[in-house]
Amino acid sequence: MTTALHSSGRRRTASLQEASLLEGPMLLLRSIRGFSSHRSLMWLACVPIALFGLGLFNLSAHAAEMPELNAAFLANNLWLLVATILVIFMNAGFAMVEAGMCRQKNAVNILAKNLFVFALAVTAYWFVGYSLMYGDAVAAGWLYFNGLFFDPAVTPELIGEAGLVPTVDFLFQAAFAGTAATIVSGLVAERVKFGEFVVFSLVLTAFIYPIAGSWQWNGGWLSELGFIDFAGSSIVHSVGAWAGLVGAMLLGPRLGKFVNGKAQAMPGHNMAIATLGALVLWIGWYGFNPGSQLAMDQWVPYVAVTTTLAAAGGAIGATVVSTVTSGKPDLTMIINGILAGLVSVTAGCGNLTMTGAWVAGLVGGIIVVFSVSWLDSLGIDDPVGAFSVHGVCGIWGTLVVGLWGFDVQGDGSALGLFVGGGFSQLWIQFVGCAAYAIWTVVTCWIAWQIIGSCFGGIRVSEQEEIAGLDIGEHGMEAYPDFASAAN
Structure with a gap:
């Protein structure tokens, strides 16, 4: 017994190859x-x-060295963090709407683009975009820059004034940059090369979008002019839409979209996913618009209500018009009507009455139905109606402020033409819309052309398009256990 105890000591490991993990x-x-x-x-x-x-x-x-954290400081930063999470979650909505409204053979490609583009947007915006958008003036009113990356330091003054910490502000703004890039994906869906789209997204979120955004949200020339875009109908949505439109026009329509000059229906493969995506986007918009208040105050729920009413108006308008024009209510138009209403109120959600917000959404829902048909008549292939929703209704939403907007959060004075404010604000809103259209079209045309020249074009081959981008670009299928003749 004693001998056994002495002979059972721990064995030394002879070599590293024989060693255990510990x-x-x-x-x-x-x-x-x-x-x-x-x-x-x-x-x-x-x-x-x-x-x-x-x-x-x-x-x-x-x-x-820091003062005690006060309730207002904590509430403002907590609210913006929650709003940021909601906006980031909108990426899931965009992915589901686009994937559901496109064909099964391209689902993996669409999901990959929407998922990866946010990673790209955050990285590019962190590296240089945020500095270009909110840095110090280089050419006052037009160009800003504050070096690469950003300073996350929190100062005592910021806490005392209940301001936003730089890291929370960056996250919120980066989520907006990602939204602009995601809109492009819908317009170029089912025929763009994945790698070339990736490169373009980096350019858009690092340079094109931030420079344009600084004109309004960093006290640039549009802000000094009096331009109003509360949460980005023009700055985010129309910039993304114009960028995508240029890409769609350079790519050309999908194979089979136009036969003898007439647009052919190319139904989406999963309307349940598309519908869920629309609801996710609606919920995410409560971060997008109310979060743009940049503080937790009495106006946050007001903006949430104007946002809700506009979405409801958009759904009603699109449903009624699609029923009248096609004989039956079209689910895709109901989806786009909701999104059109949301985009239509994004610029003026803090400057419209509740009635004005609902009417703005209603008109947006009507516009989007006719805009989809109009683009088809021009021979432009927009698979999910992204330009109609974000571009046309982005412009409409910006102009609404000049039609029946008020200084709701100020002295309540009339801004819009129809409520006694005159032509001044309407003209300023028009100038802003034109500025963002011209800037984005010119810079994105140059970007797309350079990328195409460097990589041998931006469109997949005809064989890849016929087989589907899931196989051609990713070597996998979204639904490998199912076969579909209507692929």
């Missing part, structure tokens, strides 16, 4: 010269402890 790291350290003794290992263990202690010391020293 024994391996220690054996590796002992094999390094200078780390064979217990004393050396003790000193090594002190390194992370010392670094941790130094970090705590720095944090404590920095925290000691």
